[in-house]
Amino acid sequence: MTGPDDTLAAAQHRHWQHTYRDHPGRYGTAPSSANATTVLELGAGHGRDALLFARRGFTVHALDFSAAVLTQLRAAAAGLAVHTIEHDVRDPLPLPDADVDAVFAHTLLCLALSTAEISALTGEVRRVLRPGGIFVHTVRHTGDPHYGTGLAHGDDIYENGGFAVHFFSRELVDALAEGWRLVEVREFTEGDLPRRLWRITQTVPR
Template sequence: MRNNVQPSNLSPDPRADLMVALSTDQREHWQHAYGAHPHMYGDQPSAPALHAVEVFRAAGARDVLELGAGQGRDSLYFAQRGFTVQATDFSDVGLEQLRDRAAAEGLNTLRTMVVDVRDPLPQADASVDAVFAHMLLCMALSTNEIHALVSEIRRVLRPGGTFIYTVRHTGDPHYGVGIAHRDDIFEHDGFAAHFFYRYLVVELAEGWHLRDIRAFEEGELPRRLWRVTQSLTG
């Protein structure tokens, strides 16, 4: 039984090819889901996005990078609230739907980009004020890939920048349910999720100012998540 202080194993991943195959399958699954359900998550922003706007404004942020924007309900909300937004996702289907909605609203401060977060982020060093990722880190990513991604987020943030993310945790009803892959990743109804122990959140905050870890619930199941707010010293 794992405990909440066990360090992650960051050695080379002997099953990396299996993780690549899982990620490819997941991309195809999300492409189909977005195509079949153009308003899959509705039009209203998520509760974490509402929180993020207040935190980003208080920090004086002007531009926001959203990772895993999907169909873009939160990116649209950030743009509506006056931020310049870069919305990224590995689904071009979801991003096309986002572009159509942004154009219909006349939001010319929102740009989209297809990005696979297993690769280095295309953004330049110290180029954004804030990063937002709602349930992106708890997709089908290995622990090594999550650590690498957070390092990339640190690179693209300006000094004093803020990173807000949410993840499903091991108290979620779907933890341990369905197809077990590895690294606490379980696939249920075709969707794979990496369920976080608290120690992983703490590890990811090393070298950051960890401002808040807040538990919340979302959806009908409901999904059980942590909302994490951390910032760089500036």
């Protein structure tokens, strides 16, 4: 895949590789959300959510583009039904149609992805979900203290401290939910800043 965002994406890949390698457990071990049956997690990281799902008896496909973090996750998930997948979400998801009951993504969609790439990924999420399947994802939004600060990359993407974030407007949330059933958009905060996020729940119509 080539395009105007390749340089930023490559830089972010290196940044996350170094972050996970140099700071294991940076984001803690407490789960950031929710439940499912057969779950695909996008941007699984160290597995704080993937491990929670698996310990409750669910089969988890844990996807991340960092080989370093997936090595750590495999070690932590020994004996659990966690299948790791190294993958760049700018490419089609490596799962068959209607393969999972739920997809979960904690802040993955608001990384260094263009609006077009987020829209394509949302379409892929819908493809791999079964009818009635649920998509729960969290994103930093335009009310966040970091919105509009740092290095601007366009398309509401701003970089602070090496981390590039695509901040979501409510208009973007609604546009991405077209053709879905939008169940809930709930605001919450996380971290010391604090970061301001939405937890978005949407389902595939049966």
